[in-house]
Amino acid sequence: MSASNQLRTDHDQVRRLEKIISKCASELYKGTKIPFSDLTKITIVISEFVDTIHHSREEDSYFPCVASYDTLKEEIRKFMIEHEFGRNIARQISHHLKRWKNGEDAQEPVSRYLRTYAIFLHDHLNKENKFFDIAEAEVLSKEEEIEMYEQYRSVFAIVKKVKELIADIDYLENQPWAKN
Ligand SMILES: [Fe+2]
Ligand SMILES: [Fe+2]
Structure with a gap:
Protein backbone atom coordinates (compact mmCIF):
# COMPACT_ATOMS: atom_id res chain seq x y z
CA MET A 1 0.00 0.00 0.00
CA SER A 2 0.93 3.63 -0.41
CA ALA A 3 -0.21 6.89 1.17
CA SER A 4 -2.03 7.85 -2.05
CA ASN A 5 -3.92 4.56 -2.00
CA GLN A 6 -4.78 4.93 1.67
CA LEU A 7 -6.27 8.36 0.99
CA ARG A 8 -8.22 6.96 -1.98
CA THR A 9 -9.53 4.21 0.30
CA ASP A 10 -10.61 6.88 2.80
CA HIS A 11 -12.38 8.67 -0.04
CA ASP A 12 -14.35 5.52 -0.94
CA GLN A 13 -15.79 5.59 2.59
CA VAL A 14 -16.38 9.35 2.47
CA ARG A 15 -18.29 8.84 -0.82
CA ARG A 16 -20.63 6.47 0.98
CA LEU A 17 -21.10 9.13 3.64
CA GLU A 18 -21.75 11.77 0.95
CA LYS A 19 -24.58 9.63 -0.48
CA ILE A 20 -26.08 9.09 2.98
CA ILE A 21 -25.98 12.83 3.74
CA SER A 22 -27.48 13.77 0.39
CA LYS A 23 -30.28 11.22 0.86
CA CYS A 24 -30.82 12.36 4.44
CA LYS A 30 -39.86 15.57 1.98
CA GLY A 31 -40.87 15.46 5.63
CA THR A 32 -39.64 11.93 6.35
CA LYS A 33 -39.03 11.32 10.05
CA ILE A 34 -35.38 10.58 10.76
CA PRO A 35 -34.38 9.73 14.34
CA PHE A 36 -32.18 12.30 16.10
CA SER A 37 -29.83 9.45 16.94
CA ASP A 38 -29.18 8.87 13.20
CA LEU A 39 -28.62 12.58 12.59
CA THR A 40 -26.23 12.69 15.53
CA LYS A 41 -24.37 9.67 14.15
CA ILE A 42 -23.91 11.52 10.85
CA THR A 43 -22.39 14.51 12.66
CA ILE A 44 -20.05 12.19 14.57
CA VAL A 45 -18.81 10.46 11.41
CA ILE A 46 -18.25 13.86 9.78
CA SER A 47 -16.34 15.20 12.76
CA GLU A 48 -14.28 12.11 13.55
CA PHE A 49 -13.71 10.45 10.19
CA VAL A 50 -13.67 13.34 7.71
CA ASP A 51 -12.35 16.19 9.84
CA THR A 52 -10.17 14.56 12.44
CA ILE A 53 -8.75 11.47 10.78
CA HIS A 54 -8.86 11.96 7.01
CA HIS A 55 -8.17 15.67 6.82
CA SER A 56 -5.32 15.30 9.30
CA ARG A 57 -3.73 12.63 7.11
CA GLU A 58 -3.82 15.14 4.28
CA GLU A 59 -2.92 18.28 6.20
CA ASP A 60 -0.24 16.90 8.52
CA SER A 61 1.75 14.72 6.13
CA TYR A 62 0.57 14.23 2.55
CA PHE A 63 0.19 17.88 1.58
CA PRO A 64 3.41 19.05 3.30
CA CYS A 65 5.33 16.22 1.64
CA VAL A 66 4.06 17.21 -1.82
CA ALA A 67 4.65 20.91 -1.08
CA SER A 68 8.24 20.18 -0.04
CA TYR A 69 8.93 19.65 -3.77
CA ASP A 70 7.80 23.23 -4.30
CA THR A 71 4.95 22.15 -6.53
CA LEU A 72 1.11 22.10 -6.56
CA LYS A 73 1.14 24.69 -3.79
CA GLU A 74 -1.82 26.61 -5.13
CA GLU A 75 -3.95 23.43 -5.24
CA ILE A 76 -2.93 22.59 -1.67
CA ARG A 77 -3.79 26.08 -0.49
CA LYS A 78 -7.27 25.73 -1.99
CA PHE A 79 -7.78 22.31 -0.39
CA MET A 80 -6.86 23.75 3.02
CA ILE A 81 -9.42 26.52 2.55
CA GLU A 82 -12.01 23.94 1.50
CA HIS A 83 -11.29 21.87 4.63
CA GLU A 84 -11.99 24.96 6.72
CA PHE A 85 -15.17 25.61 4.72
CA GLY A 86 -16.24 22.00 5.40
CA ARG A 87 -15.57 22.40 9.12
CA ASN A 88 -17.71 25.53 9.18
CA ILE A 89 -20.64 23.77 7.50
CA ALA A 90 -20.26 20.82 9.89
CA ARG A 91 -20.41 23.22 12.84
CA GLU A 104 -36.82 24.83 18.26
CA ASP A 105 -37.98 24.82 14.65
CA ALA A 106 -34.62 24.06 13.04
CA GLN A 107 -35.37 21.25 10.60
CA GLU A 108 -34.91 23.53 7.59
CA PRO A 109 -31.36 24.73 8.44
CA VAL A 110 -30.32 21.18 9.36
CA SER A 111 -31.57 19.95 5.96
CA ARG A 112 -29.98 22.87 4.15
CA TYR A 113 -26.53 22.52 5.73
CA LEU A 114 -26.59 18.75 5.20
CA ARG A 115 -27.30 19.32 1.52
CA THR A 116 -24.51 21.91 1.36
CA TYR A 117 -22.12 19.48 3.04
CA ALA A 118 -22.91 16.72 0.52
CA GLU A 128 -8.48 15.67 -4.63
CA ASN A 129 -8.68 12.38 -6.52
CA LYS A 130 -7.16 14.11 -9.54
CA PHE A 131 -4.53 15.67 -7.26
CA PHE A 132 -3.57 12.24 -5.82
CA ASP A 133 -3.08 10.91 -9.36
CA ILE A 134 -0.67 13.73 -10.19
CA ALA A 135 1.15 13.60 -6.84
CA GLU A 136 1.57 9.85 -7.13
CA ALA A 137 2.71 9.83 -10.76
CA GLU A 138 4.88 12.93 -10.79
CA VAL A 139 5.89 14.05 -7.31
CA LEU A 140 6.14 11.57 -4.45
CA SER A 141 8.84 8.91 -4.25
CA LYS A 142 8.01 5.26 -3.55
CA GLU A 143 9.81 5.54 -0.20
CA GLU A 144 7.75 8.56 0.84
CA GLU A 145 4.54 6.81 -0.15
CA ILE A 146 5.45 3.78 1.96
CA GLU A 147 6.73 5.82 4.89
CA MET A 148 3.56 7.93 5.11
CA TYR A 149 1.37 4.87 4.69
CA GLU A 150 3.16 3.15 7.57
CA GLN A 151 2.80 6.27 9.64
CA TYR A 152 -0.98 6.22 8.97
CA ARG A 153 -1.22 2.58 9.99
CA SER A 154 1.03 2.88 13.03
CA VAL A 155 -1.51 4.65 15.25
CA PHE A 156 -3.47 1.66 16.45
CA ALA A 157 -6.15 3.76 18.15
CA VAL A 162 -11.83 3.95 11.57
CA LYS A 163 -13.30 0.44 11.82
CA GLU A 164 -15.95 1.71 14.23
CA LEU A 165 -16.80 4.68 12.02
CA ILE A 166 -17.13 2.43 8.95
CA ALA A 167 -19.52 0.30 11.00
CA ASP A 168 -21.51 3.50 11.65
CA ILE A 169 -21.63 4.14 7.89
CA ASP A 170 -22.86 0.54 7.36
CA TYR A 171 -25.53 1.13 9.98
CA LEU A 172 -26.71 4.42 8.43
CA GLU A 173 -26.90 2.92 4.93
CA ASN A 174 -29.24 0.27 6.29
CA GLN A 175 -31.76 2.58 7.95
CA PRO A 176 -35.24 2.63 6.33
CA TRP A 177 -35.01 6.34 5.38
CA ALA A 178 -31.69 5.68 3.62
CA LYS A 179 -32.98 2.73 1.65
CA ASN A 180 -36.46 3.81 0.54
FE1 LIG B 1 -9.34 16.98 1.65
FE1 LIG C 1 -9.53 13.97 1.01
Missing part, protein backbone atom coordinates in the same frame (compact mmCIF):
# COMPACT_ATOMS: atom_id res chain seq x y z
CA ALA A 25 -31.22 16.00 3.33
CA SER A 26 -33.72 15.17 0.59
CA GLU A 27 -35.73 12.91 2.91
CA LEU A 28 -35.88 15.69 5.53
CA TYR A 29 -37.12 18.10 2.85
CA GLN A 92 -23.64 24.70 11.44
CA ILE A 93 -25.20 21.24 11.12
CA SER A 94 -24.36 20.42 14.76
CA HIS A 95 -25.49 23.84 15.95
CA HIS A 96 -28.92 23.66 14.30
CA LEU A 97 -29.36 20.00 15.20
CA LYS A 98 -28.86 20.93 18.83
CA ARG A 99 -31.50 23.68 18.51
CA TRP A 100 -33.89 21.25 16.85
CA LYS A 101 -33.38 18.68 19.62
CA ASN A 102 -34.17 21.43 22.13
CA GLY A 103 -37.56 21.92 20.56
CA ILE A 119 -22.22 19.12 -2.37
CA PHE A 120 -18.96 20.22 -0.71
CA LEU A 121 -17.83 16.60 -0.32
CA HIS A 122 -18.70 15.70 -3.89
CA ASP A 123 -16.72 18.58 -5.33
CA HIS A 124 -13.78 18.29 -2.93
CA LEU A 125 -13.31 14.53 -3.40
CA ASN A 126 -13.34 14.83 -7.19
CA LYS A 127 -10.65 17.50 -7.14
CA ILE A 158 -6.96 5.49 14.87
CA VAL A 159 -7.07 2.28 12.83
CA LYS A 160 -9.50 0.88 15.40
CA LYS A 161 -11.57 4.08 15.38
Whole structure:
Protein backbone atom coordinates (compact mmCIF):
# COMPACT_ATOMS: atom_id res chain seq x y z
CA MET A 1 0.00 0.00 0.00
CA SER A 2 0.93 3.63 -0.41
CA ALA A 3 -0.21 6.89 1.17
CA SER A 4 -2.03 7.85 -2.05
CA ASN A 5 -3.92 4.56 -2.00
CA GLN A 6 -4.78 4.93 1.67
CA LEU A 7 -6.27 8.36 0.99
CA ARG A 8 -8.22 6.96 -1.98
CA THR A 9 -9.53 4.21 0.30
CA ASP A 10 -10.61 6.88 2.80
CA HIS A 11 -12.38 8.67 -0.04
CA ASP A 12 -14.35 5.52 -0.94
CA GLN A 13 -15.79 5.59 2.59
CA VAL A 14 -16.38 9.35 2.47
CA ARG A 15 -18.29 8.84 -0.82
CA ARG A 16 -20.63 6.47 0.98
CA LEU A 17 -21.10 9.13 3.64
CA GLU A 18 -21.75 11.77 0.95
CA LYS A 19 -24.58 9.63 -0.48
CA ILE A 20 -26.08 9.09 2.98
CA ILE A 21 -25.98 12.83 3.74
CA SER A 22 -27.48 13.77 0.39
CA LYS A 23 -30.28 11.22 0.86
CA CYS A 24 -30.82 12.36 4.44
CA ALA A 25 -31.22 16.00 3.33
CA SER A 26 -33.72 15.17 0.59
CA GLU A 27 -35.73 12.91 2.91
CA LEU A 28 -35.88 15.69 5.53
CA TYR A 29 -37.12 18.10 2.85
CA LYS A 30 -39.86 15.57 1.98
CA GLY A 31 -40.87 15.46 5.63
CA THR A 32 -39.64 11.93 6.35
CA LYS A 33 -39.03 11.32 10.05
CA ILE A 34 -35.38 10.58 10.76
CA PRO A 35 -34.38 9.73 14.34
CA PHE A 36 -32.18 12.30 16.10
CA SER A 37 -29.83 9.45 16.94
CA ASP A 38 -29.18 8.87 13.20
CA LEU A 39 -28.62 12.58 12.59
CA THR A 40 -26.23 12.69 15.53
CA LYS A 41 -24.37 9.67 14.15
CA ILE A 42 -23.91 11.52 10.85
CA THR A 43 -22.39 14.51 12.66
CA ILE A 44 -20.05 12.19 14.57
CA VAL A 45 -18.81 10.46 11.41
CA ILE A 46 -18.25 13.86 9.78
CA SER A 47 -16.34 15.20 12.76
CA GLU A 48 -14.28 12.11 13.55
CA PHE A 49 -13.71 10.45 10.19
CA VAL A 50 -13.67 13.34 7.71
CA ASP A 51 -12.35 16.19 9.84
CA THR A 52 -10.17 14.56 12.44
CA ILE A 53 -8.75 11.47 10.78
CA HIS A 54 -8.86 11.96 7.01
CA HIS A 55 -8.17 15.67 6.82
CA SER A 56 -5.32 15.30 9.30
CA ARG A 57 -3.73 12.63 7.11
CA GLU A 58 -3.82 15.14 4.28
CA GLU A 59 -2.92 18.28 6.20
CA ASP A 60 -0.24 16.90 8.52
CA SER A 61 1.75 14.72 6.13
CA TYR A 62 0.57 14.23 2.55
CA PHE A 63 0.19 17.88 1.58
CA PRO A 64 3.41 19.05 3.30
CA CYS A 65 5.33 16.22 1.64
CA VAL A 66 4.06 17.21 -1.82
CA ALA A 67 4.65 20.91 -1.08
CA SER A 68 8.24 20.18 -0.04
CA TYR A 69 8.93 19.65 -3.77
CA ASP A 70 7.80 23.23 -4.30
CA THR A 71 4.95 22.15 -6.53
CA LEU A 72 1.11 22.10 -6.56
CA LYS A 73 1.14 24.69 -3.79
CA GLU A 74 -1.82 26.61 -5.13
CA GLU A 75 -3.95 23.43 -5.24
CA ILE A 76 -2.93 22.59 -1.67
CA ARG A 77 -3.79 26.08 -0.49
CA LYS A 78 -7.27 25.73 -1.99
CA PHE A 79 -7.78 22.31 -0.39
CA MET A 80 -6.86 23.75 3.02
CA ILE A 81 -9.42 26.52 2.55
CA GLU A 82 -12.01 23.94 1.50
CA HIS A 83 -11.29 21.87 4.63
CA GLU A 84 -11.99 24.96 6.72
CA PHE A 85 -15.17 25.61 4.72
CA GLY A 86 -16.24 22.00 5.40
CA ARG A 87 -15.57 22.40 9.12
CA ASN A 88 -17.71 25.53 9.18
CA ILE A 89 -20.64 23.77 7.50
CA ALA A 90 -20.26 20.82 9.89
CA ARG A 91 -20.41 23.22 12.84
CA GLN A 92 -23.64 24.70 11.44
CA ILE A 93 -25.20 21.24 11.12
CA SER A 94 -24.36 20.42 14.76
CA HIS A 95 -25.49 23.84 15.95
CA HIS A 96 -28.92 23.66 14.30
CA LEU A 97 -29.36 20.00 15.20
CA LYS A 98 -28.86 20.93 18.83
CA ARG A 99 -31.50 23.68 18.51
CA TRP A 100 -33.89 21.25 16.85
CA LYS A 101 -33.38 18.68 19.62
CA ASN A 102 -34.17 21.43 22.13
CA GLY A 103 -37.56 21.92 20.56
CA GLU A 104 -36.82 24.83 18.26
CA ASP A 105 -37.98 24.82 14.65
CA ALA A 106 -34.62 24.06 13.04
CA GLN A 107 -35.37 21.25 10.60
CA GLU A 108 -34.91 23.53 7.59
CA PRO A 109 -31.36 24.73 8.44
CA VAL A 110 -30.32 21.18 9.36
CA SER A 111 -31.57 19.95 5.96
CA ARG A 112 -29.98 22.87 4.15
CA TYR A 113 -26.53 22.52 5.73
CA LEU A 114 -26.59 18.75 5.20
CA ARG A 115 -27.30 19.32 1.52
CA THR A 116 -24.51 21.91 1.36
CA TYR A 117 -22.12 19.48 3.04
CA ALA A 118 -22.91 16.72 0.52
CA ILE A 119 -22.22 19.12 -2.37
CA PHE A 120 -18.96 20.22 -0.71
CA LEU A 121 -17.83 16.60 -0.32
CA HIS A 122 -18.70 15.70 -3.89
CA ASP A 123 -16.72 18.58 -5.33
CA HIS A 124 -13.78 18.29 -2.93
CA LEU A 125 -13.31 14.53 -3.40
CA ASN A 126 -13.34 14.83 -7.19
CA LYS A 127 -10.65 17.50 -7.14
CA GLU A 128 -8.48 15.67 -4.63
CA ASN A 129 -8.68 12.38 -6.52
CA LYS A 130 -7.16 14.11 -9.54
CA PHE A 131 -4.53 15.67 -7.26
CA PHE A 132 -3.57 12.24 -5.82
CA ASP A 133 -3.08 10.91 -9.36
CA ILE A 134 -0.67 13.73 -10.19
CA ALA A 135 1.15 13.60 -6.84
CA GLU A 136 1.57 9.85 -7.13
CA ALA A 137 2.71 9.83 -10.76
CA GLU A 138 4.88 12.93 -10.79
CA VAL A 139 5.89 14.05 -7.31
CA LEU A 140 6.14 11.57 -4.45
CA SER A 141 8.84 8.91 -4.25
CA LYS A 142 8.01 5.26 -3.55
CA GLU A 143 9.81 5.54 -0.20
CA GLU A 144 7.75 8.56 0.84
CA GLU A 145 4.54 6.81 -0.15
CA ILE A 146 5.45 3.78 1.96
CA GLU A 147 6.73 5.82 4.89
CA MET A 148 3.56 7.93 5.11
CA TYR A 149 1.37 4.87 4.69
CA GLU A 150 3.16 3.15 7.57
CA GLN A 151 2.80 6.27 9.64
CA TYR A 152 -0.98 6.22 8.97
CA ARG A 153 -1.22 2.58 9.99
CA SER A 154 1.03 2.88 13.03
CA VAL A 155 -1.51 4.65 15.25
CA PHE A 156 -3.47 1.66 16.45
CA ALA A 157 -6.15 3.76 18.15
CA ILE A 158 -6.96 5.49 14.87
CA VAL A 159 -7.07 2.28 12.83
CA LYS A 160 -9.50 0.88 15.40
CA LYS A 161 -11.57 4.08 15.38
CA VAL A 162 -11.83 3.95 11.57
CA LYS A 163 -13.30 0.44 11.82
CA GLU A 164 -15.95 1.71 14.23
CA LEU A 165 -16.80 4.68 12.02
CA ILE A 166 -17.13 2.43 8.95
CA ALA A 167 -19.52 0.30 11.00
CA ASP A 168 -21.51 3.50 11.65
CA ILE A 169 -21.63 4.14 7.89
CA ASP A 170 -22.86 0.54 7.36
CA TYR A 171 -25.53 1.13 9.98
CA LEU A 172 -26.71 4.42 8.43
CA GLU A 173 -26.90 2.92 4.93
CA ASN A 174 -29.24 0.27 6.29
CA GLN A 175 -31.76 2.58 7.95
CA PRO A 176 -35.24 2.63 6.33
CA TRP A 177 -35.01 6.34 5.38
CA ALA A 178 -31.69 5.68 3.62
CA LYS A 179 -32.98 2.73 1.65
CA ASN A 180 -36.46 3.81 0.54
FE1 LIG B 1 -9.34 16.98 1.65
FE1 LIG C 1 -9.53 13.97 1.01
